[in-house]
Amino acid sequence: MNSSKKFPKQKNKSNLQLKKSIIFLDDEKTALVRPMRPTKKDYAGIARCYNSFKDSDSWPGGFGGTFTFTGEFIEEQLKDQDHSSLFIVVAPDNPDKIVGVSFCSRTWNLPDCWYVQLLGVDPAYQGQKLGKSLLLRSTQFALEKGARFISLHTWGGNLKAMPLYKRQGYKWRPNTSVYMENYLPLILNFPYFRGLFTKYSWYDTFQPKITQEQDEEFDEKMAIYEYYFKFDEYSSLKVWIDRTVGWISGFHYITEQEDLLIKTQTPNSEAFTGIETFPVTLTVANYGKKVQELAITTKSTDQLALDGETTHQIKLPSNKEQTINLTGSFLSDTDELDMKVHTHTYSDHTITFEISTDGFTFPIILGKVPLKAMKIHTTPKNFVAIPDQTLTIPFELCNYTGKQQEIEIKLEDGKKVLFNQHNFSTSVDPYDSKLEVPAKVLPTTSTADEINISMKTKDGKNLLKKKLPIIIFRNNKAVSYELDQQLFLENKNVRVSLYRKSQPGSNELVIFEKTRGLKICGNPLILGYPFDEDGSEFYSTKLDHQILETEEGLWIASSAVSKEKAGVKVTRKLFIPNDNEPLGLQYSLENLSDKAVTDLGILCTSYWWPNPLNPVNVIIPFKEGIKQSSLYELGINLGKDPSDLKEGWKAINYSRGTLGFLFNQEVIEKIGIGERFPSIEFKIPELQPNQTFDLTPLWFTFTDSWQAVRKQWQDKYHYSPANELDHFLSAENMKKIGLIDEQSQDQICKGLILDRNQKKIQIILDAFRKTTFEGAMTVNFTKMKSKPKNLPISITDSKQWVETIKINPSGRKISSGTITFDTKTRVYEESIALGFYNSSKEVTINKCSNNQETYLEVDNGFLKFRGSKDYRGQIFYLSVEGSKNYLLTHYPEVKAFLWYNKFYGGIGGVISPVDQRGNPEEEFNKLNFTAFEIEKDPWKGIGFMSEIMDYLPAIKGAQQITNFLTLPDAPFILVQQEITNHSEVTRTFNANLTANLVTSNNDKDRYYLKTKKSGIATFQTQDYGSQAWREELDSKWAAFKKEGNKFIMGAVIGKSNYQESIYTYSPNLSIIRLGRSVTNIKIPAKETVRLNVLYLLTKDLTTIEPFTKSNLVSLLKD
Template sequence: MIKEFHNEDAQKLADMMNASDEAWPGGFTHGMDFTAEGLLEDRKRENTLATYCAWDDAAIVGIAEITEFWRDTNVLYVDFLNVVPTHHGRGYGRDLLITCVEKATQLGSKRLDLHTWSGNMKAVPLYKKTGFFWVPKTLVYMRNFLPLILNLQVARPFFQKHNWYATFKRELEVEEDDFNGVYPYHWEEDGDILHIVIDAESGGVTQFENNDFAISQKVGPAFAGEESSVTWEIRNKTPTSLDVAVISHGDEGITIDFRDSFTVSDTKVVTATVSIDPDIEIRKKEEPPHQLMTDVIVNGRVLPLVSGLRVVHGVQVTTFPEYVVITPGEQCITVILKNNKHVQVEGMITCYTTGESHPFSISPGYSEGIPFSFHAVTDCELQFVVENSLPVHTVPVRVTTGGAVIMQKGKEVILENLQARIIVSLAGGKTSVYDKNTHETVIKFVSDELGPPYWPSELFKTPYTVRMQQRNGKVRAEFTAYSKKHSTTLVRRLEMDAGPMIKMEYSFTPQRDVYVQFGGETSGAGGILTLPLKEGFVSEPTVEEDFPLGHGDLPENPGAYKEQWMCYQEDESAFGVIWEKCAKINLRSYSFPGIIMDTRNLHPLYLYVGRGTWKDVRKTWSMLHNVTAPPAEPQGIWSVNPSLVMTAEDMITAHFTLSNRRKRPLKGTVNTQPFQVSRGSPFVFEATFETSDIGIAKQSLQVETDLFSREIPVTVVRAGKKESKVLLDEGGTIQVDNGLYRFEVAPSYYGSVIFWGTDVNHLLTPYPEIKQLGWLRPWYGGIHPIVFAEKRDFPGRMHKEDFSYSITERKVHDISWKGVTVTSTLQEIKGIQVETSYLTTGYSNILAICHTLKNLTSAPHSLYSGMSFYVQPDGSLANATLYYNRPQLVQRKRTPYGGASVCREWAAVQGSSTFLTVLGNSIYTLDMEKDGAHVFTPQKRNIPGNSQVSEFNYVVAARSLEESQAYRVLRDLQWD
């Protein structure tokens, strides 16, 4: 039984869809079950004209949905068709399709379309049996003209006597239906026949035959500026003469005014001439063709015949590049000539603008490229004429000196700079974004959708107008369209300059209670989508992990996003969207997320197009929102944390959390423990590792799912020994001894660490004196904080400040760290207090340093701060060798020549047996020739009023370069 869907049936529909995986290549649910709530929410977004369900007793076993087709007018589309696999072959799919065809007929549509895939061996024959034709050279687009045919006046007598489905005769091979530009329909029963041929270009009837007569209309090739012909053949199949009248006319640019009437007793052939205007619009293949329409009246019954004329130039003229944007001076473009005729074409092509001419000779169907040179310093047009051809082919040329340019070419408006090209079609406003660095279209079918429901949008078939401005390297385009559905005029403004950021604004007149969605499809090649969720940044391939799936797979509430941007990245190209405020984020399968805004509360959108990554998009967001973006590193859509654990014992049992940031559940085992996780429902488990020596050990967790086996690396830091104590001795200086290393702090001496080591001091210091080191004076050495207002003021004047101290204890990973905190309330930079904690744990080779700036005022401050590390590994400068990454590993030995470098995260200075390692966000190394190699960690810090910022630095005594680099994981420690 076939019935229309009702909302109360949503759970039964969800059950059917969840049981349909095996019927779809790659599965249907993709591992995330449909819910009644999710289906009803999805239905709000789509303008579904009818939804039919197939029932088997109390269960839904199939569904078919019909919407308007997004491209052509008066065409419907089977947006979704599915029958649960257990009920295949039992006629449910047939009955659903028949219902769809009859609904389209009832609504007066001229066609019903659908898409499927070539390997759908069960369904394609069924589609063909219900009237669908596989359009040649598509994967797989099918058209069904039965709604037009069933409504034909001259066909009704046959269908009043015969069932259209039962009497339809058709070959059902799973292959393209290539019938030389037509689609034949044939019915036959009890001696009655009906044969109707549809013209593939126009979608109209071009041939009709029943028991009484046969009529056909055929047109010749259509070339702009030339004549064609149309031929009608009328064949009488009865003993009685037919009274026939033929009235024919054409679209704009197609001239035919043929009227004639006659009597046909046997067969009559009539031919007329069709004139085609030389300046006729040349339409793209996705646009409807020009039409030649004829009313044939047979014994008082009207039969409309329609033929599509896909008008082309006999010699087609295009250019390479297609859009000519150049720098000033001598330039060359290639003019491409294609012979669209069936005979050899010879002639001359001339550029009227420059006078340059070239002969050509081209075989049928082939193309030839001809170079033309020209000189341009301002925007201009190149005009080309082909010998013996009337149309003048105009090529707009835009000259840029580094800014943006704008041009209109036919129905396309192009905004272009050195990074990107944006193409907006005035036929529906569809927009594509082309990256000029990778020569790939990164986002396509970007469109304006009003709703809900949003899909399919009426604006896809709405003409747009444009106003363009170009001034001082900046361009602006204003696209306007009228929504009949919502009775409002939409304006979309695009602004582009020389940079990678494009500003986009909407306005509506008058304002309506409606939302606008901006989004599009990715290239489909499997790029990376990065999203700044509140629970962590996520970067994930869009194809590899079916990411995102839509219907709630990722949060749609903008409040679930930590920052207002997202980025699609492919190869070296980044496409980002940045917003100020939006109502919802629509994450759709294999599409760039749609940004939905309330038209009564509109804010600009910003696009980022060009070389780069999500970091560049985020940097642009930070600039637009005037905020400082803290460091962040995206994870995959699922992760296990922490990746770093610390212990002071021979064995550690650590707690881990396996998190999934999407709604689609992840199922499997981790270290043989079963789990199922989805967004908001993590799995917490324990794992035990053995440790022996102090240092870094690499361990792993084994994750097994049906799809993959993966080892998750875990770094175990053996920081010391729990049984060892940290001893503190307070005197003029404070001595801290952990049983392996000791350090000594002199609060009154710049708040510095003056000793760190075992028997030998690894730090270079003149304590208790104040001396000069190279160009540095006064110089205190050791380890101490630095603060300064301007970069040129390095290393600052904190030696002028007073310090106090306190004994400190902190915990990380349940390990106690003890030491000294030195504090200075600055007098030279009023309102700033500096706290520096020096910490160690029992029997550890690590000195942890927490450097904190406190803003004691309500006014924001911007400062540079960090730590200075003057080192002499193993107590000597003689052979101190410096290592750092920039980005490759760099080594600097002692020479008479110094140098400085800025790097990140890690630097080490090698002594006779120790690699003294310094870790920090920003590293500045200073090679001071004979005076050694030293390390600093200054970075700019913006401190809001009455707040503070902190950073941890570490000094580690490593035994090898490899171990030194391994200690970089300490930067991931999260302190209590």
């Protein structure tokens, strides 16, 4: 089989015929698979199939939750799509019944690759190999399209499906949750051994490694995948894929007559730019009987320098091998690619060996990943100054070499920013350092100035040269600048960023509102009809960007010419105002061809991720009136008809503010009303040659209420002096009531943790200023041997009233009650609780072992728990009064579960950078911990300290200590998450602490949360949606009761300086989590932050909430 063209650019007819001759598994089940048809019958059949996907093992929470799919809904979703890549399988016993689907699209970031969006089979028909046949057809489709690979996402706990995927060539890409890529289309189409797969079935000869683990394969430190085929006694094929670039880097081809190995290698896939050289080899070995002659030409991409001969003519007799040796290096100005962060991205930097032999020409490709040894940026990166000012500009020096470095830095003045000193010799700590430079900002209008920075080693090697912006705001004016491959436009209120160079997702916009921390992402160029949201041709296209300045603000126009709609130029224009007005988004289409173009449309679609906030509610102006709802109550079956709306706006309320969308509903074709951020479709009339069509603008706004969003829409589209804005205000109570104890006189509590030998507490009535207290105070503790206290109050000109009362614990661990102040005009009432420990008893700590695993056991006389340094520094066992373990755990084993690569269970914490790209938890799981005993009178327990982290740039120098403390004979476990920043710069983290609890696996389990409107809400464990609307909840506590357990387990947090909340997570009957999340924790250099969560065991649900305002802090004397 000969080929004169270079792979993979083989698209002529003969090659397509060759593809069809490749042997695929063909049995009675594959005959049941076909592309879907755009008919009412198929739409209804797919809806029925979707509704059958209720298997919680395959679909956590069920597919679509409680939503019921209809044929009409499916038609609306699929009618405009390319149906040739949407495959269905019919039942073996009923050809009219659709029982499975496999829907494919191009990958969003690589135009020559395909992605399985959805794969599922009706549970009643599982086990009949229908999913296997669907997936095989999808792989065959990718092969026919000349794809490099086909990929999909699943989850680590999908035990049934993982062998199916790996058996068909899918590899679990390391450090992802869980992204799988299959390079069989590339291998089967490879010119040199394509002929083998026309003789042998690849499926029958493929020898996969089937595990539930990531396919973390290496050749030394070169990241690879290995594929092996055993054809017969004499024939086999081994292929290596360089997974940094997704191309074949070598193969070993053996037949009865031929035995040829060609393989390129480098010791490490990564290399530092500017200062590091690395070896590259190509080994050619002939172990066969005939002489092998090869012509080899070597080339590299622009920023990879190669030293060595680049052309070779090789003649290899039998049993001879030859190695081509080259030395490579990155130019110092090469942009970095950190694949630990960008886990789904592939390097653009390759060394290609183009090889011709036996009439075949094919590439063997090696990838290299550029890293910066050192970086420098201002702190914060988007540094803002004011004119006519003397200041100190802080620079963060980032060191990625793992050891202390001595460097030289040179700063050059900008036009408006002048430095007092320009040259620095400094030492940079392995965990980064800070350099503070005095500077002066000259008088100026608002602008973005640039300063030039260069960094060298002591021996003169260039580490980097770059420009850094200093944004100067005098008045609120939009400015533009570049930083780290990104283009920024911002005013005092908002910042917009996009990538200038071509890379995955490079044509998307990120709009960030600085005051409230709200964010809108997306709005890429998506041209239709039909719309390909998952594989738009522009997703990885380098766009042409132009900035236009007007009196009102800045416009950035980003454009590209379509290949699919030949000759149509698409331009997206974003407007950033000079004031705090809405941002505008407008598209235009221009026909550059000499023919009219039809079937044109634009899809405007935004998404919320990554956004640290969850929406409180959504407000929509329906024809029936303005409605508000939580996102999950809203549902998805709201249609896309803009005539359902009375006005053209939508608002999303967050705890920090409101995000609004403004549009003219009379000119849009469709709108995704039920989506969090509405997707809006425009249909464009036939576009004549040389004609341009401008779409009506959309607007984004950030404000404080949905009423403000509505008024801005009225002012944009229906201006009238009569437009008014309604304000709704709420006020805090002027008087407060509660409890205090001897150690917390300045803190009004609802819950007190007391030594049971203490016989008195104090109740308090407090006002924010001197006033009159007139009425009666009643204190009542249920199930305690103490009578209700009724205390008349009549005092004037006082800020506070305090009264001491006696209590009698009577052997109880925890007791609830109420405190009421009844005045002539209103009644103040609070729930209260007392929790007791016994200072006359001891908490014991013992060292134990289990199957050669050592752990520490803490016993307070009422409950006991166990933890281990080998278990990610967590506790894995909790027993109350001799009960079974309350915690869901896999100690001492660690198993894949849910969306995580490893599931530990138990109770423990994780920290991660704010920008959680990549999979930081997977790296956290690999840390080593040390264990210790701890005593903070009266608390006692165990703690686990991690090693200092360095696996992500944004987390370098961080260290976590988790303390698990308790009190003697008490129902409390206090978990403290201590985070220390050992670096010399400020770091910002998110922190999570989770208790994973055992369920009964039936629908009688319950968990509880408090809503802000209706009190305590009760949920079943499969009520998955409750997590997403947590900001409608009280967010300070949650609880769970397993059927058969004597005690309810509650999680409580108190007042915090951070954005902190308690949440629940229960995707199905098998797991419930009581967790605490904290976002945007800024920790200065060398400082420590401590976060507390109180877990308690109680039989009375009403005892939990009062401990959100407790004396816990006063008990922690340090």
